[in-house]
Amino acid sequence: MTATVIDGKAFAARVREKVGGHVARLKQEHGITPGLAVVLVGEDPASQVYVRSKGKMTVEVGMSSYEHKLDVDTAEADLLALIDTLNNDPAVHGILVQLPLPKHMNEDLVINAIDPAKDVDGFHISNVGLLGTGQKSMVPCTPLGCLMMLRDHHGSLSGMDAVVIGRSNIVGKPMAQLLLGESCTVTIAHSRTKDLADVVRRADIVVAAVGRPEMVPGDWIKEGATVIDVGINRIDAPEKGEGKTRLVGDCHYDSCAEKAGAITPVPGGVGPMTIACLLANTVTACSRANGLPEPEGLTV
Numbered sequence: 001m002t003a004t005v006i007d008g009k010a011f012a013a014r015v016r017e018k019v020g021g022h023v024a025r026l027k028q029e030h031g032i033t034p035g036l037a038v039v040l041v042g043e044d045p046a047s048q049v050y051v052r053s054k055g056k057m058t059v060e061v062g063m064s065s066y067e068h069k070l071d072v073d074t075a076e077a078d079l080l081a082l083i084d085t086l087n088n089d090p091a092v093h094g095i096l097v098q099l100p101l102p103k104h105m106n107e108d109l110v111i112n113a114i115d116p117a118k119d120v121d122g123f124h125i126s127n128v129g130l131l132g133t134g135q136k137s138m139v140p141c142t143p144l145g146c147l148m149m150l151r152d153h154h155g156s157l158s159g160m161d162a163v164v165i166g167r168s169n170i171v172g173k174p175m176a177q178l179l180l181g182e183s184c185t186v187t188i189a190h191s192r193t194k195d196l197a198d199v200v201r202r203a204d205i206v207v208a209a210v211g212r213p214e215m216v217p218g219d220w221i222k223e224g225a226t227v228i229d230v231g232i233n234r235i236d237a238p239e240k241g242e243g244k245t246r247l248v249g250d251c252h253y254d255s256c257a258e259k260a261g262a263i264t265p266v267p268g269g270v271g272p273m274t275i276a277c278l279l280a281n282t283v284t285a286c287s288r289a290n291g292l293p294e295p296e297g298l299t300v
């Protein structure tokens with residue numbers, strides 16, 4: 001079998017178009033422009049690229065983008081003060097603090113200082129609790145993007161065996177919650193899992209969120225399974241020339257594509273959907289903040 005390639009880049013463009021439509025309506029009918037504030041502490045070049053592309057797409061869909069770049073040695077209290085200002089700024093409907101934060105900061109403390117209604121990452125404990133109990137919340141962007149692609153490809157996921165590899169708070173755990181919400185039978189695997197190969201071989205849906213380049217080989221994949229590769233790993237690519245690099249996922253693409261029914265590529269899979277869902281969450285947050293009906297089809 002040769003897998004259907006799930007084109008996250010094209011899907012993300014359609015999501016952004018929908019977001020753009022809602023933004024235009026909010027402006028025309030209500031005079032409201034949704035705003036997204038992104039806070040970056042430090043100068044990690046990869047994060048800078050990512051923050052820049054988020055800012056560009058935010059503006060492209062008609063929203064206001066506010067970028068705050070803080071020095072790597074900024075005091076935690078100063079970051080908390082900025083978050084407080086953004087929490088109280090009526091032009092800001094979504095706040096994202098780029099992770100990871102420098103070592104001297106307490107990530108939990110910082111995340112939980114964000115107004116949960118503006119927490120477009122869905123990382124605040126209040127949103128985590130709402131998601132876990134099946135209530136309306138802000139849903140983390142990466143898992144939300146994965147779920148949109150899975151629903152689009154399969155329709156109903158009810159009764160499917162899903163294996164999520166990775167148990168981070170930002171990807172693995174919320175992904176598992178969403179799949180449970182779709183009535184999948186969900187297994188969460190991690191670094192202590194015994195016989196990961198056997199666990200993965202049972203799965204109709206595999207979501208890999210590990211951060212280990214090409215760790216999942218095709219022979220772990222059940223014939224016809226759907227593979228969602230969240231991993232973004234930059235590896236050396238001497239074949240492209242000296243000092244060159246390329247991006248790969250957590251799954252070995254070629255061998256997995258031979259076994260899978262459908263697969264997301266890296267790049268061009270989950271990554272673009274994450275950014276599109278960030279914009280979707282911002283327009284959802286803006287609608288809720290103004291007591292307006294939520295845009296349809298942009299959240300779970």
Ligand SMILES: NC(=O)C1=CN([C@@H]2O[C@H](COP(=O)(O)OP(=O)(O)OC[C@H]3O[C@@H](n4cnc5c(N)ncnc54)[C@H](OP(=O)(O)O)[C@@H]3O)[C@@H](O)[C@H]2O)C=CC1
Pocket residue numbers: 142165166167168169170171172189190191192193196209210211212230231232233270271274
């Ligand atoms: N496409 C996108 O938009 C995004 C992509 N990413 C990418 O996704 C990947 C995962 O990110 P994140 O969740 O933050 O990563 P974390 O490092 O926070 O978590 C990794 C998880 O993988 C598990 N793990 C590590 N080694 C193994 C192993 N050998 N076998 C099984 N499980 C293992 C860890 O287990 P344990 O808990 O036991 O340590 C942990 O639960 C990264 O490549 C990251 O760059 C992340 C966010 C967004």
Ligand SMILES: Nc1nc(=O)c2c([nH]1)NC[C@@H]1CN(c3ccc(C(=O)N[C@@H](CCC(=O)O)C(=O)O)cc3)C=[N+]21
Pocket residue numbers: 050096097098099100121141142232247266267268269270271272274275
């Ligand atoms: N508070 C917070 N929220 C996040 O959502 C968050 C974060 N911190 N820290 C870092 C991770 C990583 N992440 C990515 C999103 C999109 C791409 C993406 O668009 N990738 C492109 C490739 C980009 C390239 O070429 O480098 C693709 O996969 O096609 C990548 C990575 C969000 N994260």
Ligand SMILES: [Mg+2]
Pocket residue numbers: 168170
């Ligand atoms: Mg992490």
